[in-house]
Amino acid sequence: MSFQDRKNEIICKVAILAERQPLLSSRLWFHNDIRDNFYYASYLFAAAVNEPDRLPFEPDAAKKTAAAVLLEVLQLQDQNPNSETYGHWPLNLEPSPRQAKPHVLPVELMGSLMAFFAANYKSHFDKYLTAAFDAALTHIYRSNFYRVPMHHFNHHEAKYTAAKLIFGQLFEDAELFEDGRSSLQRTLAHIQKQGMSEYGCLPWFWHWVQAFTCAWQMTDDASVNKTLGEMLDFLWNERAAFYLKGTWAGTHSRGLRHDIPLDGNVLHDYVQFGDFKLPEEMPRTEYAGFLYYAAPETARHTALNRNEPTEVKKTITKPAGADTIKLHSYAYITADFAAGGMWERHEEFDNEQHRWDFTFPLGRQAGINQAYFFHPSGAYSNDDPRHQSGHTEVLYHKNTIMALYPIPEDKPNQIVGVLPKTDWQQEQNVLLGQIGHVYCAVYLMQPYQVELLNDRCTVTSRGSRNGVVMEVMSDTAAARLGLNSFEAFAAEAKRNHPVWSSDESFSVQYTTLEQAKLRISIDRYGNPDKRINERPINFTGYSL
Template sequence: MSTYRNRMHEIVRIVARKAWEQPVLSSGLWFHGDIRDNFYYASYLFAASVDPAEDPTFDRQEGKKLAEQILFRVLRLQDTRIDSITYGHWPLSLETESAQPHVLPVELMGSLMVFFLQTYEQHMSKELAELFDGALENVYQGGFYKQPLRHYGHHEAKFTAAKLIFGQRFRDDELLAEGRSCLRQTLEHIRREGMAEYGSLPWFWHWIQAFTCAWTLLEEPAVKSELSEMLDHLWNVRALYYLKGAWIGAHSRGWSHDAPKDGNVLHDYVQFGDFGLPEDMPRIEYAGFLFYEAPKSARRLAMEHVHPAEISRAFMKEVDGVNRKLHSYVYVNNRFAAGGLWERVKEFDNEQLRWLFSLPVRLGGKGNQLYFFHPGEGYNATGSDPRHQSEWTAVLYRKNVIMALYPLPDDASDEVIGVLPEGEWTLSDHAIFGRVEETYFAVYLTSPYEIRQRSGYYLVECKGHRTGVVVEAIGSLDAKQRGMSTLEDFVHKMSACKSRFFVDDDHRMEYTSFLEKELLTLSVKKPGNPGEARANGDIIAFDHYVF
């Protein structure tokens, strides 16, 4: 296995080559959708061009020249009007020539610019170095980071890191002290109440990048030590929900490249390196430049799933102005993971995945997630973006089994959407059986369904206002020990395990699990009810677990 330095260099080489081959638009930039991508790609191209340890496939001088041209263009788009409310900011989208400064680009990019200048200033032309220096002076004076702690989310994490970084750079002792105070408060908060941004991608990586950037740049040992505490905590959180590049468990937010496959994997790849680097890199940011080694205990937890484990955690989240305690559950072994959030809560942009089965990251653009949901606000009816779930779901999590009921009100659309990762699948009337990599899946459905192939996954559409789904996953080793060496063997044995579905006063479903031989029951008395989950007659839900 290569070292993290080798993996970082690999990312630098690949992104630099992509940047070199990217056509320059009439604006003098590569990308108009997000100004930050221009800065990130130019950073990699510049780094590969000046690093003697690299062996680029392009001319070094020409590569450096192109990178500087892009960086000049980016820096000159900054709002330099001292009396402007967006002083020090950059536009985000450049689709129109009149693109206005936006609050987002500087949040992370501003701190990364400090790192880039301090690391590569000696290789820059004098004009570019001076332009960088002036841009950072504008960022400092603009004071985007002058925000109070309230939600303890990724925005405030970036503000806190910026206070430390710019406080040190401009010898602002008061700002540095404020950043240190915010750092302590934030760490205390997430230790006490958990991270409300559970499974939030790519925003978790903004925590990692912002604080790793600060840890790399800060000189005072005491502050650096406190930053190490924060980063140790963050990597311990990541280790809990890690399976060979996959982010297991519930996702509160994620972009389209996070479902139905884990696409934002570069920081995991550098840190752990136990999966292949996908060709597609939707969020390069600064994964090739910034690194903080996770604690050995976290690395061991993340990479050694020799024994199956159940992970139960509680955390506080403000919902509609009220703090609520939420409960997450994950079952993980060395083949797959299953779990999610017991409660359903409203999330920003409704980009959540309430529950899912996860496999290790797969190459070739193949999906590694299996889940079902009722479409809610923001859903794309073409099925090309299988996210955005409604509130009409009740769940039961029990090791390798997930049960879900969708008791839909009369005025709701009657489809339930499923995602199956690309693999070998066999279809029957009310069940779907398959093998994907080293895991078998039995999917039992109470409603008729249709299935369509998409890029890297299959889309399942069920119809009915009383739909139920049961999924049991079994690793290939467990299956073989029980006489199932092929998919045909699996189908034969699991066909006898169909769920039972009742439509009476309760919307109720029963299933006896194949591995554990437990009678699992999930019932919902009315739409919107969280549902009652039982195993062998005992109520389980989240109260069954220790948090």
């Protein structure tokens, strides 16, 4: 199946969802987020135009429905030039879309995509939709929402940069277009030198890809297109480094519920790589069915050839007031699983740093595909296992992760584990399970309880000093050690417990099944010491 086939599959699948969605009294499908109305209507309109024979409904009627929703969305724009929110749309439309207050976010992402959609489908618009798009795009251009000084080189500024190029060309504004060119060059130079401070950040990474792919497909200037290609090559190489069959291995600076503990934002990956089945649930449709830039061969080779285990080590520069700090990301990726995280705790937005996990390919088991433990930063709920506190020390070594949790007395003395749903054997202070072709041993310092949910197992363990050691390996790797079945692996794992200490020094020592000697200790002043085979951890060999 080609990338075009996969794009068409997404377009038709979302179009069918849109056609089945009942219209509300507002003549929209959704009130929770205006953008979903625009995305669904775009897909329904495009499918009715391009793929009428593949639709299980009458395409002309569907096209009229899509046009009506698009018209309703466009009419919600603030088109008063004297307004502080000129050119903007509301985000949440409750209780009444016509009374909803404009918000800064929708135009940031939707604006460029509206220009793309109009450029590609305007010949199929009626006069009313043509006029509405022309007016909306003019107000976007005149609003100057994209004229924001560059400081952070984040996903917001990436979208502003793309918008400068798109609207500068669309309205023949040479000054704006040159501003976009300069911003693009500065952004590319920054991330090539400093790395992406928004590491593993979903869905915001896809906003980078969307914005610059949209600009690349729309911009006529050859030199700008070349730089956009360099930007997209960088982004896809970054993506491929942490890719395993639709998943994003390792640490995340931020993530939404549909990406933790289940990789759900997979449509761009599906179009680009296509090495996993398209899931039924598509929480972020956005414009993955419309936009495409062929990833460089280096990225495709990295992503699609995981036969040999690979260690991915990256240094990431984060702003810290007037200074910067260095963070160090680690991932160990095999054909059957990945492990990794960030060596340092960093305070990210809403405590969303996802410090470490084991990741399993999509579709290998029902339910979630990530395994990890954390100390919650606040009240914990089963349906949102994110928001981690900083009371964690970690050690990463290939297929093994160790974590200590020195929890202050004034904090909840509970750590939470999230594990894929399988038949976990519950032994004293160890859980043993098999996920696809992978054997797993999870050791806990303190007693634990397991709750079986529809799509996962949740583990809770109490104690102000607690810890976890998790070692996993494929059945073929286990067989090379003479462990020719899960039962043999489990028996060996039960003989191979870590050694915990919570006296003067809070520590754990563990010898892996492949005989690596790992140790973390925390002295009474809170200073950690981490060693692999008696050697202190260092970050030589880490790259940007």
